[in-house]
Amino acid sequence: MTAEATAGLENSALAIAAAGPRPWSLPRPDWRPLLLGLGLPVAAALAWEALVRSGLATGRLLPPPSRIAVTLWKLARTGELWPHVGATSGRVGLGFVLGGVAGILSGLAASYSPLFRRLVDPTLQGLRAIPSLAWVPLFLLWLGIFETSKVALIAVGVFFPVYLGVMGAVLGVDRKLVEVGRIHRLSGLDLARRILLPAILPALVVALRTGLGLGWMFVVAAEYMGASEGIGYLLVDGQQLGKPDQIIAAILVFALLGKVADAAIVALATPALRWQDAYQGGR
């Protein structure tokens, strides 16, 4: 849609005010890249299925896709799956919100105040160097074996990429755009709201997506360490009872949940990022 094409609508000043940035038309989804990307895994799955069916492989350690599908279906049908999905999603969601908010706030503080940055940033960078799983025993000791320690672990995982992303983005905001704000006598909160926030939004979305990805990683660690509920528990349970189909089913559920959560962030952010003038990766 070109500006000329909508010119007719825009002649009255009121239309301009009402419309704001142009109403975007939803692009028709193009399924071809998706189909292309599905080719390889589907072909591999079909081949494995055929090998097991024909008796060339037993499929004892790596069950064929059909058996995994049946396991998944049973878990879903009997309702056994949903409490696990709920528990895991709840932990990730809560940890993501806590870690994300803390990350945004300290990222903003670190970029606004040189004192905060000099005082706190070296410590945070040091803490960041600690491998995540090293926290587990300490958190179990401090916070007990129940929800608190799990959510805390996830929040820690989410915190660091968000903190770093926000701080880097604010420090990297184009001074020239900040001057546009200053010449209009914006300062403090107004400057943050009208210049800094929109300017860092793309980087913030990336930081949140990275944080959420780490959140899913850490929830596995947390549930692996002891849980009676959660997709991670299904993993442990499948290992202890020798049920590889249940392990793979749980992995698939993780993949699906992660993908859905990530897509939700992207979907929420896309309308606010329409303005971006970026290289689209040769689309």
Next chain:
Amino acid sequence: MSVALEISGLAKTYPNGQRALGGIDLTVPAGEILAIVGGSGCGKSTLLRLIAGLETPSAGLVRVGGDLVGGPHPAVGLVFQEPRLLPWLSVADNVGFGLAALAAGERAARVGTALERVGLTAHANAWPRELSGGQAQRAALARALVTRPQVLLLDEPFSALDALTRTTLQDHLLELWAFERPTLVLVTHDIEEALVLADRVVTLRPRPGRVDDIQAVVLSRPRDRDSHNFEVHKRRLRAALNQSLAPDTLASDSLTAAAL
């Protein structure tokens, strides 16, 4: 005529020790168009940033309509060398950026008028990235004009444009100026641009920047770029500019004194 801008003893030394300006005195009457020319690095942008309140002076002061400038002043607008449109706002919202305090209806009306004046009505809802360089610069001009500044500062606003677009926009700027007759201070490195637009042309001498020469342009508007008189002015201004670029000597120093 009332004084729009009063600059006295204005000096700026940057934290790195660079003496950008060394004592500028200028008085600009309201409604005047003042051009500032000078070699690269002679402090033209610094002077504009000081007037705009984006930079604090090391010595001296700036008054806008009697008010001491200690930060961006509501009566002063600035058009940067680049358009500096905010990429996340539509063209209309960019133009209306300085009108946040107004009610939506009045803001829309003012923005509509401003867009019409710069010929961008059809692009009101476009994103800045969808504009050509000249259109973006016009939008930046509209953004500065929409707040009705009494003093508008322009830092080489057309220097990145091709010759044809530049001439068009110069004429355009004069038309816009004629609406409300703000005081314009225009930095340029283009002698012709200075002579087409300005009532007076100030030549700065570098290291540190100071006023070397002030010439009145006694040509009636609209000015014919090809007229004999225009040529005479051009020759005179070019001579002053060359003089300002020559290394400091006793002779040129006494000339400076004479010019002041």
